Amino acid sequence: MSRSRTRSRSHNRKRALPPPAQPAPVAERPARSDGAATNDSAPPRKRRLRSSYVILGSVGTLFVGLCVYGVFRDRDRDRTCVDANNYVVADRECERVSSGARWYYGGSNHGGRMSGGSFERGGFGGHGGGGS
């Protein structure tokens, strides 16, 4: 089993570890809410508390992509600071609370006015990291 797992690790794109070849270990104790089963005819075996598999899919390769494309740092991409009539103004206006300016996402600049962008965006964010 360990050999097949090692082989799986060597694949870069799909980091899949197959479920164990043996049946999942049987709980030592009566059936629990975690779904572990019991088998009266088999000798008790130790309860297993770890996942029988972890499949990462593309998660493992995302890190490389992050470094290449700068996902985190590039928060300014594809946005333009505009006034209430979608005319382009200096970015610093969007950093002033009372300016009335806002970020316009997507679209293109026609004579100093943005159009073709989709819906109003940028209504969430600006606090820092969200995890805890």
Added chain:
Amino acid sequence: MRRHTIAARPDWLSKVESQGLAYARSYWDETAYYEFSLQEVEALEEVVAELHAMCLEAVDHVIAADRFADYGITDERVKRLIVASRDEPELYGRFDLRHDGSSHARLLEYNADTPTSLVEAASAQWFWLEELFPADDQWNSLHERLVAAWRKRPLLDRVHFAYTVDDTSGEDFMTTAYLAETASQAGLRTHVMPIEAIGWDGLGGRFVDDTDTTIDAVFKLYPWEWLVSDRFGAHVKPGHAPVWIEPAWKMLLSNKALLAILWELFRGHPNLLPAYLDGPRELVSGYVAKPLLGREGAGIRINELAGPGHCYQAFHPLPDFGGNRPVIGAWTVCGEPAGMGIRESEGLITDLGARFVPHLIRG
């Protein structure tokens, strides 16, 4: 509970980075690991299950007794959001416990809204065990349980996963991407995007993603208190799409006022520490002042009075294992105990400088 030192794998950094831990360099520490017995872990499981049940009781009490003001929640709209969401299922959460292996584990806080440290707990330490100690076990059924949790929600089809680009460490993005992967493995369609790119269609009264597609359900690694106070927060309405994951009622668990409510409801419980909202009371010889909405240890003061918006909790120093002070992160998925991750620090407060140390179960 024992701490062992061990040589790190020569290629540990590339390995754990490829397992989703983009921020591993100064954070993942496999020069040590913690060993637990099965009995110790099963005892912790029971503690976590009981704490979670108590937390749900606290939520229902706060709603029934209108204790929102204790949480600093005075906006009627936010109250309605919380009440209306109470029946919506939860996904996951992380209790932070003070535990030394001998005395009762004690609840320090419950990260129930936007918990991170997930990728290292679910993935990197699982692969670490598989490679180094395959004959041993680990309290870590996070991955399987998360996949199963998505399968329990047949009404969801396409789920958006939103992170904030303001987190430059990569942790929020990788946590969000990992959770999207678990949903994908459960058969859901997923789309990962910055929360900053969510759009509002004023005519249609709907949120849209960065491709202008309607958002029906969204996991957000973005705290509720920010969500409701942002400009778009006014568009978040009770009973209206999208489905928000985690639901709004988890605001009552991720706020440190929970600690005082729990102590009030379950005074003397062996897994709780005395905690109050109006001051340290009898804890004058040792207390910690925690901001109600503090994150990652920020703003915590020891034996120092703070202004309004703090919870005062009895000070029990983290245990000392050779100069290293671990805090147990005990995970729940769908409200059930699901695993453990340990972060170590040298100081008394576990903050952004903490290191993640793997664990195993032996014997």
